[in-house]
Each structure stands twice: as structure tokens, then as C-alpha cells.
Amino acid sequence: MDRKPDEATEAAWIGLSRAQRVATASIEARLKAAGLPPLSWYDALWELERAGEAGLRPFELERALLFEQYNLSRLADRLEKAGLVERRAVEADRRGQMLTITPAGRDLRRRMWAVYAPAIQGAVGDRLSAGEAVTLAALLGKLV
Amino acid sequence: MDRKPDEATEAAWIGLSRAQRVATASIEARLKAAGLPPLSWYDALWELERAGEAGLRPFELERALLFEQYNLSRLADRLEKAGLVERRAVEADRRGQMLTITPAGRDLRRRMWAVYAPAIQGAVGDRLSAGEAVTLAALLGKLV
DNA sequence: AAAAGGTTGATGCAATTGCATTAAAATAGA
DNA sequence: TCTATTTTAATGCAATTGCATCAACCTTTT
Numbered sequence: 001m002d003r004k005p006d007e008a009t010e011a012a013w014i015g016l017s018r019a020q021r022v023a024t025a026s027i028e029a030r031l032k033a034a035g036l037p038p039l040s041w042y043d044a045l046w047e048l049e050r051a052g053e054a055g056l057r058p059f060e061l062e063r064a065l066l067f068e069q070y071n072l073s074r075l076a077d078r079l080e081k082a083g084l085v086e087r088r089a090v091e092a093d094r095r096g097q098m099l100t101i102t103p104a105g106r107d108l109r110r111r112m113w114a115v116y117a118p119a120i121q122g123a124v125g126d127r128l129s130a131g132e133a134v135t136l137a138a139l140l141g142k143l144v
Numbered sequence: 145m146d147r148k149p150d151e152a153t154e155a156a157w158i159g160l161s162r163a164q165r166v167a168t169a170s171i172e173a174r175l176k177a178a179g180l181p182p183l184s185w186y187d188a189l190w191e192l193e194r195a196g197e198a199g200l201r202p203f204e205l206e207r208a209l210l211f212e213q214y215n216l217s218r219l220a221d222r223l224e225k226a227g228l229v230e231r232r233a234v235e236a237d238r239r240g241q242m243l244t245i246t247p248a249g250r251d252l253r254r255r256m257w258a259v260y261a262p263a264i265q266g267a268v269g270d271r272l273s274a275g276e277a278v279t280l281a282a283l284l285g286k287l288v
Numbered sequence: 289a290a291a292a293g294g295t296t297g298a299t300g301c302a303a304t305t306g307c308a309t310t311a312a313a314a315t316a317g318a
Numbered sequence: 319t320c321t322a323t324t325t326t327a328a329t330g331c332a333a334t335t336g337c338a339t340c341a342a343c344c345t346t347t348t
Contacts, residue, residue, distance in 0.1 A: 004261045008277035009269035013167065015284030016268070020164035021210050022288050023157065059326060066165050071305065073328055095313045095326045117148045124160070125153035127286050133152035136283040140159030142271050144166050203296060215335065217298055239296045239343045 016143075023123040030119040036112050040065070044075060045084060045109040048101040055100035057090070084108055160287075167267040174263040180256050184209070188219060189228060189253040192245040199244035201234070228252055 005013065028038060047064050048056060056064070062072040076099060079085040084105035090096045101109070128136065149157065172182060191208050192200060200208070206216040220243060223229035228249035234240045245253070272280060 003265050005264040005269045006274065006277070008274060008281055009272070010264060011281035012272065012277045012284065013264045013268045015281045015288070016160070016164050016167060018210065019284040019287035020160050023160060025210075057326085066162065066169075068306075069327070070307085070329080074304080077328095093314070093326080095311095097327080120149040120154060120157045121147055124157045124287060125149045128153070128156065128283065130150070130152060132283055132286070133150070133156045135279065137152055137155035137159045139272065139276055139280040139283070140156065140163040142276070143163035143268060144159070201296085212336075213297070214299080214337085218334080221298095237296080237344070239341095241297080 026123045027116065027119040030115055031112065034115045036115060037108075039116075040075060041079065041084075042109065042112045042116060044079060045101055045105050045112075048085065048099055049106055049109055051100075053100070055088070055098040057096055058099060061099060079105070170267045171260065171263040174259055175256065178259045180259060181252075183260075184211075184219060185223065185228075186253065186256045186260060188223060189245055189249050189256075192229065192243055193250055193253055195244075197244070199232070199242040201240055202243060205243060223249070
């Protein structure tokens, strides 16, 4: 069922690993240089902003971000402590909670995007033609 | 010079991030399930094995693996402590050292590959046609 | 040759991640 | 119902990573 990867598969895997590291390093470096928090904060804030008033359950966010449960729990701690997110009780399930973004959270998310967007362009967009970007996105989609 | 990414660029970036996480998680999980060390150990051992007798300077390995200097220094500590790698002095530069793989290191590398190879095939090869793998590798290469 | 600057590698300390476990509540099954 | 199982979320502790800095040595400049 599995077997050995052929040469192209191995090259694709290595490329995936290296490309992601290079791109991520460059993007994270720009955020840091701008005095902004890491990408994981952005991802969480963005999901919560898209979720709107209702917010999201931690386990939903966890799946959306492909985070480990304990990592999400602690990311939520930090976001809450920074005033970017609120934890509120959910009456339907007394174990659970609802995470919602605060105005400060929306504001930070927006400021991060101002750095993040050009960083994506620099790390990815500038290196690919429009057609290549479409193809790459489609191929990567097959791996998920 | 930078500006905002278009839709395809953003999709490619998100896909890159997610595909890498999914593939890596699946591969690391298989290594762990087999009681083997993480991928970073494999990568280091493989580079050192390819380097042969002469070995590599830490800074060379650091660049080959895209590691931070302090992380490589500590990875070398662990590999050495596990008897997989040897640090030896280099006479041409008394600051430096040479890292070489030991027989135990070669053995572990080989045993890891027995798990790693099918894991790559499962996470990447099985999800792409041969042509797609070639295309993907080429596009990812443009990002590095 | 001496000083200034750059390279190589390690390390103390803080923050984050991983692992294992736990507590509490919901759901399923007898 | 009431017991067993599953789901949701947190947390103590160990390992790893990140940050800042340092020490030693090499190289270049004057």
C-alpha cells in the first residue's frame, strides 16, 4: 500500500518542507521586525473575526488551525490575557466556552495584515506567475 | 514592490502552510509510533552520511538544514550524546569542529528510512500522479 | 604587528511545545 | 436510570526553541 517514494515524490516532499520553511521564516521575520505577534495569532484572530458575533468553540478553532488541543488552550490564554479575545460560557454545554474576538483583536488583526499581505506577496507572489500560483494551490490542495 | 497578494497567491500560501503541516504531522506520527526520533535527526544524519568521512562543519550543516545556529548546536549535543555523531577538532580552524556520523548513526538513519520512505509515499506520493509530483516539485523550487 | 571587524560555536534564561493526565460534563448503552 | 464511554478543556512537568550574549579565533585594515 505504501512502498518507497519515487524521485519526483521525494523531490516534492523536500520542496514542500523547504519552501514552507523559507516562506514562513521570511514572513515571520517581517512581523517581528514590525513589532507584531507571530502568525499563529493572526490565524486565530482571523478565524474568530470571520466567525463574527457568535465566535467559535475552542475545539472548532483547534480543527480550523490544525492545532494540538493543549496548544490552542494556551494560545487562547495568551490572546485573552492580551485582551484580544474573550472567553464566554456557553449555556448549551457547560464544559465548553465560546471564543470571540474583541475590538482590540480586530484592530491588531488589521494591523498585522498590513505587514502580512506584502510579506506573502514577497515570499510567494513575486516568485510565481499567476498561472503558476493557481497550479501550485491546486496541487497543494490535493495533499490536504 | 510588494503590495497585496492576489487570490491565487494567497491560496498558494495557505495551501503551502496546511499541506506541509498535514504531511509533516503524518510522517512524524509514524516515526514516533515506530519509536524513532524526529525528522530533524534524520535530516542531520543523512547530510552527514552523504558528507562521508570528512564530515561537515556545524555551520555547513546549519545552512543545509535551514536551522538556527543555536538549534543546530543543541541538536548536535543530542546526537553526540546518543552516540550517533562525533565532534572532532579541525586543525585549520581552532574555533571549529567537524561533525561526522558514527556507525550507530548510519544504522539509525537506515532504520528511520524504512519508516520515513513509506510515510512520504503515503503523505505525498499516493495523492499525486507522477506528473503532478514533478510539477509540484518544480513550483516549490521556485519559492526557495 | 596591532586594532577592528567578522565568523564560529556555546549557553543562560524565557517562552513555547509536547506528553501525559485530569476534571467535568455530555452522550450512549444496559 | 445509572453506568460506561466520549467529548471538551486545562495543567504539571519535561523537552525544545528563541533570544541575547559571550568567548574564542580568524581576517582585514591600517
